[in-house]
Amino acid sequence: MQSSIKNQTGEHTVLNNTAALKNGTLKPTDLSAIKIWQDSSGKLWTLDHRRRAAFKLSGLKEIPVQCASEKEVAGKMWKMTTKTDEKIIILKMSYGIKRVIDS
Template sequence: METKIWKDGAGKLWTHDHRRLLAFKLARKCMPYQMASKGEVDNQMWKMSTKNGGTSIRLKMEDGQSMTVE
């Protein structure tokens, strides 16, 4: 399954699936991807935020705790 990505106006890449990105990063594997359509991007913008320019990913775990990976 390919992860949807897009490039913003500043040329920065974003992904819809941070968990999958993290899994591939931890496995040191290349992640298959496909460019997202404008509609797909617009649908997902509510969850796109960053306080550090995307240098880390914070995942919420099932038990209510969170994990940050850089």
């Protein structure tokens, strides 16, 4: 849904989580399940972009997901900024550095 995300949120970063998932110090189940929802055309969307990016970059084929409630989806529609139908997301890092993540 989002066109871009920040690498860091609180003390965690997408790239650190990616590295930890790759080397096994972080298990997929150590993170909260990614909330997903399906639109009227049948397309699946996520509400949890940073975790989704970390899983994507780690190369894991299976990730924990959970269906979002209608209330959760409605409360996050302000994030619907994708112009690429969620095919890419921009990971914004420090000093203006950006990385494109393909879905």
